[in-house]
Amino acid sequence: MPDAAHNAETMTVPLIHSFSSAKLPQAAETLRGEIRDFLAERLDGVSPRTRAKTWSGFDPDFSRSLGARGWLGLTLPREYGGGGADAFSRFVLMEELLAAGAPVAAHWIGDRQSAPLLMRYGTEEQRRFYLPRICAGEIVFCIGMSEPNSGSDLASIRTRATQDGDSWRLNGSKIWTTFGHKSDYMIALVRTSGSPDDRQAGLSQFIIDLTLPGISVRPIVDLCGDAHFSEVFFEDVRLPADALVGEEGQGWAQVNAELAFERSGPERIYSSMVLLDLWASHLANSPENPCHQERLGKLLARLAIAREMSIALAAKLANGESPVNEAALLKDLGTELEQAIPVEIADAVGSDPAPVDPELLGTLAYLMQISASFSLRGGTREILRGMIARGLGLR
Amino acid sequence: MDDELLGPFARLLTDLSPPATVRGAEKDGSAPELWAAIGDSGFLDALVPEDSGGVGLLPQNIASLVIACGEHLVPVPVAETIVARALLARHGADVPADAPILLWPLSEDGKLSSPVAPVFSDGCLALVQSGNGMTLVEAAQGERDGFGLPAALISADAPPLAAFESDIDLLTWAAAITSAHMAGAMNRVLAMSIAHASERNQFGRPLSKFQAIQHHLAVMAERVAASNAAAHFVFASERLALNPWRAAAAKCMVNQAAPDCCGLAHAVHGAIGISEEHDLQLHTRRIKRWQLSFGSEAYWARRVAASWREQGGGTSIDRIRRQIRGGSADG
Numbered sequence: 001m002p003d004a005a006h007n008a009e010t011m012t013v014p015l016i017h018s019f020s021s022a023k024l025p026q027a028a029e030t031l032r033g034e035i036r037d038f039l040a041e042r043l044d045g046v047s048p049r050t051r052a053k054t055w056s057g058f059d060p061d062f063s064r065s066l067g068a069r070g071w072l073g074l075t076l077p078r079e080y081g082g083g084g085a086d087a088f089s090r091f092v093l094m095e096e097l098l099a100a101g102a103p104v105a106a107h108w109i110g111d112r113q114s115a116p117l118l119m120r121y122g123t124e125e126q127r128r129f130y131l132p133r134i135c136a137g138e139i140v141f142c143i144g145m146s147e148p149n150s151g152s153d154l155a156s157i158r159t160r161a162t163q164d165g166d167s168w169r170l171n172g173s174k175i176w177t178t179f180g181h182k183s184d185y186m187i188a189l190v191r192t193s194g195s196p197d198d199r200q201a202g203l204s205q206f207i208i209d210l211t212l213p214g215i216s217v218r219p220i221v222d223l224c225g226d227a228h229f230s231e232v233f234f235e236d237v238r239l240p241a242d243a244l245v246g247e248e249g250q251g252w253a254q255v256n257a258e259l260a261f262e263r264s265g266p267e268r269i270y271s272s273m274v275l276l277d278l279w280a281s282h283l284a285n286s287p288e289n290p291c292h293q294e295r296l297g298k299l300l301a302r303l304a305i306a307r308e309m310s311i312a313l314a315a316k317l318a319n320g321e322s323p324v325n326e327a328a329l330l331k332d333l334g335t336e337l338e339q340a341i342p343v344e345i346a347d348a349v350g351s352d353p354a355p356v357d358p359e360l361l362g363t364l365a366y367l368m369q370i371s372a373s374f375s376l377r378g379g380t381r382e383i384l385r386g387m388i389a390r391g392l393g394l395r
Numbered sequence: 396m397d398d399e400l401l402g403p404f405a406r407l408l409t410d411l412s413p414p415a416t417v418r419g420a421e422k423d424g425s426a427p428e429l430w431a432a433i434g435d436s437g438f439l440d441a442l443v444p445e446d447s448g449g450v451g452l453l454p455q456n457i458a459s460l461v462i463a464c465g466e467h468l469v470p471v472p473v474a475e476t477i478v479a480r481a482l483l484a485r486h487g488a489d490v491p492a493d494a495p496i497l498l499w500p501l502s503e504d505g506k507l508s509s510p511v512a513p514v515f516s517d518g519c520l521a522l523v524q525s526g527n528g529m530t531l532v533e534a535a536q537g538e539r540d541g542f543g544l545p546a547a548l549i550s551a552d553a554p555p556l557a558a559f560e561s562d563i564d565l566l567t568w569a570a571a572i573t574s575a576h577m578a579g580a581m582n583r584v585l586a587m588s589i590a591h592a593s594e595r596n597q598f599g600r601p602l603s604k605f606q607a608i609q610h611h612l613a614v615m616a617e618r619v620a621a622s623n624a625a626a627h628f629v630f631a632s633e634r635l636a637l638n639p640w641r642a643a644a645a646k647c648m649v650n651q652a653a654p655d656c657c658g659l660a661h662a663v664h665g666a667i668g669i670s671e672e673h674d675l676q677l678h679t680r681r682i683k684r685w686q687l688s689f690g691s692e693a694y695w696a697r698r699v700a701a702s703w704r705e706q707g708g709g710t711s712i713d714r715i716r717r718q719i720r721g722g723s724a725d726g
Contacts, residue, residue, distance in 0.1 A: 013586050016620040020627040021455070099712045270712075277710045280703045288704070296703065297696025301647035304699075304715045305625045312624065333617045386606070388613035392589060394603045 015391045018326045019308070022315035028088035035096040038069065043100055049362040051101025052274040055108050055267060056228045056370075058182060060140065063107035067137030072111050076119060080127055081135035087317035091265070091310065098270035099277075105179055105228070110134040110141035112265065114187050117258045118207075121246030126207070130185075144174040144188030144208070144232065145255070151176075152383050155199040155252065159190045161206060161239065168192075168206070168244070170214075170237040178377070180230035181219040186210055187258075189251050203251035206243045213237070224369050256324070262378045263327040269306040269334035271374055272341035275367045276303075278360055279345045291351070295344045302337050306330070325391030328384040335375040342367040400452075401459045407432060408467040414674045420470030424536055424545045425517035430471045434493050438473070442481035442635065449484065454637060458630035461572055462623065465579020468681055471495050471516045474572045479522040481635055482529065488557035495519040497534060497547055498572070500565035500689075508566045509689045511540060515547035520556065523549065524565040530555040542684040567639045569689040570646040575626035577649045577685045580678045581619045581656045587675055588612060588663045602663065611659045618652035625649050628719075640702065640718035647695035653682050 042062065043051065050057065066072050074090050076082025083089070097104055115134045118126055133139045150157045159172025174180070174188060186208045194202030210217065214237035219227035246254045276299065283292050309330050316323040345364055349356055375381045389395050411429045420426040433439065441457055443449020461474040472495045479496035483489070497513040499521040513521070521534040532553035537546045589612060592603035602608045629645035632638060657679040661668045668675040702714040709717075 013582065013589060013616070013619070015616055016582060016585065016623055019620050019624040021458070021624075021631050095712060099710045273711065280711060284703045290697065293700040294693045294696040297643075297698065297700035298647060298651060298692055300699050300702070300711060300715065301644040301692075301696065302621075302651065303711060304644045304719065305621050305628060305648045307712070307715065308628050309621065309624050329613075329617055329620055332613070333621060382610070385610045385613035388616055389609035392612055392616055394589070394592070394609050394612060 014393060015325060015329060015388070018316070018323065019312040019330075021308075022312040024088050024092065024311055024314075028086070028092045031085075031089050032092050032096060034069075035071070035093060036100075038065075039096060039100045039102060043102060046101075048101070048274050048278045048359055049366060050103075052272075052363045052366050053103065053105075053226075054098055054101045054271065054274065055104050056226065057101070057103025058105040058179060058228075059103035060106040060137070062103050063137035063140075065137075066107065067135055070135075072107050072137050073115050073131065073135035074111075076115055076131060076135065080119070081132035082115075083135075087314040088311075091314040094265055094267060095270070095307075098267055099273050101274040106140050106182070107134070107137050109143055109178065109183075110139065112267075113143065113258050113262050114141040114185070117187065117205075117254065118245065120257065121205075121250075121254050123242070125242065126245070130207070139184045140179065140182060142177050142180045142183035142186045143258075144177055144180075144186045144190075146176045147173060148175050148231075152380050154189070154255070155203070156196045157189060157191060157203070158196060159188065159234065161190050161192050161204065163192075164238070166241050168239040168241070170206070170208070170234045170239055173231060173233045175231045176220070176229050177232050178229050180210075180232045181217045181227065183210055186232065187245060189255050192248055192251075200252040202249060203255075204248045205245040205251045205254050206239055207245050208234075208237070208239065208243060212239070222370070222373075224366060257322070259379060260322055260324045260327055263324075263331045263384075265310075268331040268378075269303065269310060269337060271335075271338040272367050272371065275345060275363050276341050278363055279348070282357065282360060292348050295348055299337070299341060299344060302340075306334050306337055309333070325387055328379070328387035329391070331378065332375075332381055332384045332388065335381070338374045339371045342371050400456070401463060404436070404438060404460055405463050407436060408463055408469060412467040412469045414468075414677055417468045417470050417677055420516075421544055423517070424470070424515040424519075424547075426470050427517065429469070430493075430495060430516075433471065433473055439476050439480055440484075441477050443484045447484045449481070454630045454632040454635065458575060458627045461575040461630070462579040462582070462626050465576030465581075466583045468580060468583075468677060470514070472497050472513065472519065474575070475513070475569075478568050478572070478635075479520075479531075482522065482561055482563060483531070483557060483559075485635065486529075486559035486561060488531070488559050491520060491531075491556065493518075496531070497521045498565045498569045499523040499534075499549060500569055501525045509569070509687070511542075511684055511687045512537065512546040512548060513688075515545040519547060521547065521549050522565065524561075527560045527562050529557075529559050529561050529565075531557040540684075542680055544681075544684065563636045564639060566689060567637050567642040570642045570695065571629040571637050573685050573688050574622070574629055574642070574645040574649045577653055577682055578619070578622035578626040580682050580685075581622050581653065584656060584660045584675065584678050584682070585612070585615050585619045587678070588615060588660045591668075592663050608663060611663055615656050615659045618656040622649045622652050622656075638719060640699065643690075643695040643698040646690055647692045647699055650686050650692035650695070653686055657682055 070083050073082035074085045078084040147157050161168040161170045192204040214235045216233045219230045221227050440449035441452045445451035475498045476496045495516040500508045502508045515536040519534050523530050534547040537548035540546045595602045625645040625648045629641045
C-alpha cells in the first residue's frame, strides 16, 4: 500500500486540467464564412504593416460597419442591441478579426469590457443608454485604471470623487489610457472614501463623459511613433449621480470581473499573426530551408495548442463560469508566444544577408518593438504569475 | 465516460505502481503483479470493438487513462498494448493472451523511428511496422541505456507470430502516447514541486511563500496545462487512425514544454531532487528519455510546417483548422 508521502504526491493540482478538449460547435462555425467575406472586401489592399497593428488600429468607420452587421456586443442580449450569441461565436469572430489584422481599436474596449461590465453592474437606465450605442459602434470607450504613481499596484490610486449634493466632484489623473484621446467615455476606477492606505476598500467605478468641463487629454507617443495611449486629467469635474457604475465602494471587485473579461479571449494569442503569416508565405514561395521550417513548425505547434486552450476557456465562459486564474495562465502563455514570433522571425530573416521584402521588414520591425507591450497591457506578467500561484493554492 | 473509467484505473495504478515498483522494474523490466492486475481489469481491450469482445472505446475516451499511466510512470506498456490489441483484433490476427506489446515503427531505412528504443518489459512482444506491413515478434532485453533503463531489442529474423497489412501509422500512435505520458509525468512533477515548496522552510518561511518560487511554479503550471491540452488534442479522435498532424503538433509542443518543467522542478527541489533516492528524478529522467523517443520537437516541427507548403491557401489559423479536421472528432 502507498505510504502517506506517496499520497501527498498524488494530489490533483488545480488549474492544469481546465484546458482539455472543448469543440467549437457548428453554430459558431457558420458565422466564420460571413466574417471572412466581409473582411476580404474591407481589408483588400491594406498593407500587412498596417494590418499588423490590429487591436491598435483605430478606424471608427470599420467598427460601425461591424456594428451594422450585428458583430459588436455579439454575446449581449438582443434587447440591448446585442447578438444574443454564445462565447464560441465570439471566439470565431475574434479569431477571424485578429488573424486578418482588422483595425478593431475603436470598438475593442467597449465591446470586450465596458459593455459586459455595464450589463453586469449597470442600472437598467445605464444599459438602455449605452449598450445599443456600443453595439452600433457609435461610441468609443476607454478604461481609466493606471495613474502616474499606480501601475500594477492598482489599489494605490489617488484620483478621487467626492460627493457634492446629488453629484460627484472628480479630481486626479489617469495615464497609459488606451485611445483616451479618441474616446467618448471612460470607465474609471477612483477612490470615493478612505485613503490609499485603505487599499481595495473605498474604490468605485464611474462612467465619465469625456466632453465634460474640467477634462483634458494629452496623447502619449509610443516607441513606434504612434499615439495609442494618453494621459487624462480631471480638474473639478462634476459628474452626475448616475455616473456611478455598480455600488459605491465595490469598485475593486467590479474591476476584477472586468479584467477577467479582458484576459480570457483569443486576442491573447493572436497579436503577431499578421507577421507570422507574412513570413510563412514568403517561406512557402522560397526554396525549402529546413532551419526555417523547424522554426515555423515549432511556433505553429504552440499556436495550435494555445488555440485549443482558448477554445476550452470559451467553453467555460459559455457555461457561465468565470475562469479568472485560467485566463491569467493562458494570457501569460499566449503573450509569450506572441513575443516569440518576432524573435524567431528576426533570427531567420537576419540569417541571410540578402535583401528582404520591405513590407516583411517593416512589419517585423513594428512587432519587434511593440511586442514588449503585449505582456504589460491587461496585467503584467508578474501580476499574472501571482494569480496563477493563487490558483495553485500558494497564496 | 472518461471519468467513470479513470477513477478505478487511477486507483489501480496508485496501489500497484508506486515508486518502489517503478524502481524495481527499471532493473529488469519486470512488474508481474502490476501487469497481471491490469490484464484482469480488462483495460487492455479498451479499443477493441464490443462485438469482438472488447470494451469498444474510442481514442478520445482513453486520453486521461494514458496520461494517468505517465503520472504513475507505469513500467509496463499499457497504452501501447491497448493500441496493438485493437489493431490485431481489427485484422483478425490472433491476440496473444497476456503479453505486453511495444510499438515498433520502422523508418524507410528499416530502422526503429526513434534513437531510443521502447523500454523492455518482461515477456514483451513488439508490433513492427514497415510501410503498411505489420508483424508481431518477440522482443528481448537489451543493454541498460544511458538513462539507466533496459531498452528492448528485436531481431531482424525473428519469426512473425502474426502478420497483416494496415495503413494505421504506428509512429503517429507512438508519438501520441509519448506526448500523453510526458504530460502525465509532468503533472506529477508539478504536484511534487508544490508539495516540496510548501513543506520546506528556508529563511524562516516555506519556499512556497517566496515570490521567485511562486513564479517558477506558475511557469511550470503553464507548461503542464498546455501539455495536458496537447495530450487531449491528439487523442480527440473517434477513429483508430489518429490525425497525424495533431500528433506532430502535440509532440512538438510537449517536447518544447518539458525542459522548462523539469528544469524548474529541479530548481525548486534543490540538491535533493537529483539524489537517487528522491522520486523526482524518476520522473524527470523518464521525461528526458521521452523527449528523445519517437521524434524531437525539430523532427515534428518539419511535419507541422509542411502545412504551409500544401495547397489550399489561407492564414496559419486556416491551415491549422484544416489540418486538425481530418480523422478527428471535430468532423
